[in-house]
Amino acid sequence: VQLQASGGGLVQAGGSLRLSCAASGRSFRNSVMGWFRQAPGKEREFVAAIWRNGVNTYYADSVKGRFTISRDNAENTMYLQMNGLRPEDTAVYYCALDFTLILSSIRMSRQYEYWGQGTLVTVSS
DSSP states (O other), rough: OEEEEOEEEEETOOOOEEEEEEEEOOEEEEEEEEEEOOOOTTEEEEEEEETTSOOOOOTTTTTTTTTTEEETTTTTTEEEOOOOOOOGOOEEEEEEEEEEEEGGTTOGGGGEEEOOOOEEEEEOO
């Protein structure tokens, strides 16, 4: 499975961006997918995840109410709509996928087998 993240860029505080993660090599229909981010000098942290059914979603408290994760199984693509961006959202955003993940591990980056290359989001104040 190959993941390609895109959509990052420079935006002013309060603005919006939409990240995309395209999967190839295998259908991701039965996978759990997630977004993580890593700011300079910090550890990679969980942002959001979407369950196999494409309905159940999970968010970090820091982004709840501002970010929305979704997936299009027909297009093998996952999205992260980011609204109300803040300077502290500045980071490299990574998409990840796993086929055997259990719910209790959904926020754990080390439990995801496949990773995209990352896309940089910079929010200016």
